[in-house]
């Protein structure tokens with residue numbers, strides 16, 4: 145899948161093609177009956193027939209502007225001890241090979257951007273070199289929102305970060321001198337800019353892309369499942385502040401409805417557009 149938007153190209157690497165969590169578990173306020181009311185527009189584009197549930201991915205977006213090659217979110221990673229999650233634990237996935245198939249070796253990545261520092265967004269920041277965790281991308285600057293880093297640094301230091309992902313996937317980048325703490329409205333280059341979208345985590349950011357032929361946005365985990373476009377009050381079980389997350393989500397949906405802005409969330413099975421329908425909203429797939 146390569147999308148062109150003006151002078152910028154977008155690709156993705158799917159690391160894991162399915163969520164470990166059924167939608168009713170991921171979105172605790174949802175019910176099978178309430179979900180079923182949306183099946184007509186969710187199927188088939190956003191549906192996974194194999195599990196009879198909404199589709200979900202863990203994936204990395206690749207953005208190539210005329211100046212910068214950027215990775216947005218880096219999945220779970222290989223070889224990491226995640227004993228609570230069989231699919232994540234000591235993975236031996238082909239993510240690096242798939243990145244190469246998309247035309248990128250590790251040394252060609254200029255910027256790594258994590259929308260937030262959850263375990264499924266930081267994994268490939270580092271790889272095991274036989275002795276220790278080292279940055280996977282030797283030339284890259286890794287941009288972390290300062291507020292996000294400060295929060296998770298404290299959570300990790302006080303034993304409240306449950307996976308160990310700060311220790312094995314973020315701290316080694318900081319210690320290697322490749323981390324750059326940035327403000328929530330940082331401009332990466334003339335095409336890419338961060339925007340605050342807090343709620344899922346304290347320093348969550350989205351990434352805005354502006355090109356001569358239109359706009360796109362990478363909202364990370366502002367939404368986890370496509371149905372949240374229509375039910376923005378449903379926050380995920382992993383939201384740090386579910387009320388703030390819902391307010392951010394509602395604002396996001398309103399702002400982008402019928403805007404023509406391409407929306408590429410971290411976990412949706414495909415990108416698309418927010419459209420108004422009646423009093424509510426839907427998501428339609430990008431062609």
Ligand SMILES: [Zn+2]
Pocket residue numbers: 262264265365410411
């Ligand atoms: Zn996530």
